[in-house]
Amino acid sequence: MTAVIETHGLTKRYRGGQLAVDRLDLTVPAGSVFGFLGPNGSGKTTTIRMLMGLIEPTAGSVTVLGGTMPKAVSSVLPQVGALIEGPALYGFLNGRDNLARFDAADPTADPRTRRARVAAALDRVGLTPAANKKAKAYSLGMKQRLGLAAALLQPRRLLVLDEPTNGLDPQGMREIRSLVRELAADGTTVFLSSHLLDEIEQVCTHAAVMAQGRLLTSGSVADLAAGGRGRLTVITPDTGDAARLLKESGVTELTIAEDRVTGDPPDDTTELSDITAALVRGGVRVRGFGVERASLEDAFVALTGEGFDVAG
Numbered sequence: 521m522t523a524v525i526e527t528h529g530l531t532k533r534y535r536g537g538q539l540a541v542d543r544l545d546l547t548v549p550a551g552s553v554f555g556f557l558g559p560n561g562s563g564k565t566t567t568i569r570m571l572m573g574l575i576e577p578t579a580g581s582v583t584v585l586g587g588t589m590p591k592a593v594s595s596v597l598p599q600v601g602a603l604i605e606g607p608a609l610y611g612f613l614n615g616r617d618n619l620a621r622f623d624a625a626d627p628t629a630d631p632r633t634r635r636a637r638v639a640a641a642l643d644r645v646g647l648t649p650a651a652n653k654k655a656k657a658y659s660l661g662m663k664q665r666l667g668l669a670a671a672l673l674q675p676r677r678l679l680v681l682d683e684p685t686n687g688l689d690p691q692g693m694r695e696i697r698s699l700v701r702e703l704a705a706d707g708t709t710v711f712l713s714s715h716l717l718d719e720i721e722q723v724c725t726h727a728a729v730m731a732q733g734r735l736l737t738s739g740s741v742a743d744l745a746a747g748g749r750g751r752l753t754v755i756t757p758d759t760g761d762a763a764r765l766l767k768e769s770g771v772t773e774l775t776i777a778e779d780r781v782t783g784d785p786p787d788d789t790t791e792l793s794d795i796t797a798a799l800v801r802g803g804v805r806v807r808g809f810g811v812e813r814a815s816l817e818d819a820f821v822a823l824t825g826e827g828f829d830v831a832g
């Protein structure tokens with residue numbers, strides 16, 4: 521496994537004294553879609569700025585595509601497409617001309633092949649039909665896709681996207697997510713930040729969870745979700761009896777809603793069939809019984825003892 525991004529003890533203290541990133545060790549495997557998850561203010565943007573060589577770390581190191589940042593900026597950045605804090609577009613220019621301007625700003629881009637590059641990038645993000653429309657008439661999702669097209673004018677080994685679906689409606693979010701999946705399928709490593717757990721779960725193969733500048737956990741999304749235990753649900757008209765018997769069987773955090781009793785299953789050694797047997801013995805009419813698959817959210821709650829607070 522080659523790492524596309526690697527940080528060791530990465531730390532950023534702003535001049536005002538704010539410790540934004542605190543000894544971060546991060547490894548982003550090649551070919552992954554890596555979700556960088558954390559509530560607002562947890563240090564995601566600051567980390568991304570250090571990855572891109574836009575600000576210097578206070579301590580620790582960052583390597584991106586094998587180069588130490590910010591020293592290797594000039595050799596590394598041409599291989600990285602980045603979309604940070606929304607694209608800077610000219611509203612009075614159409615989508616195609618906006619991309620042509622981005623392309624012209626790249627000294628390595630051959631002007632003779634510009635038209636073809638721009639057309640291919642528009643096509644890649646599905647904006648060919650809107651290429652002649654002024655960018656100010658674009659929806660937020662289309663603007664975001666145009667920003668991605670700009671990042672994709674050149675072949676990239678790594679894409680870094682800071683909150684790429686922030687502010688988008690559900691349709692816009694879906695468009696960006698499917699685009700990210702397609703890019704990953706082509707072999708591009710994608711590093712994206714988000715404060716949305718389910719977004720990470722839907723598109724990412726790997727994730728790191730940040731809180732208050734520190735890394736809480738990282739790994740493959742499957743392994744992270746496995747760290748959380750799913751909720752046990754019993755469907756029955758006899759909710760009161762069921763809750764009592766479940767409690768006696770070691771089920772905790774019980775809640776009752778209509779014909780459903782849910783709770784956290786006891787430790788792994790307890791057979792679920794023993795629990796159903798106890799319910800049936802106690803005369804509870806069990807209409808349904810199951811354990812939901814653990815989600816990343818369950819894992820997060822198990823890890824921090826609290827819910828994932830989006831507001832930070």
Ligand SMILES: Nc1ncnc2c1ncn2[C@@H]1O[C@H](COP(=O)(O)OP(=O)(O)OP(=O)(O)O)[C@@H](O)[C@H]1O
Nearest residue numbers: 534536538540558559560561562563564565566567
């Ligand atoms: N230029 C700066 N000077 C001083 N403090 C800063 C600066 N930029 C960010 N911070 C502080 O550093 C902490 C981390 O901010 P950062 O923007 O990296 O978090 P984030 O996870 O990206 O959140 P958001 O999604 O809101 O951007 C916050 O407490 C923020 O107030």
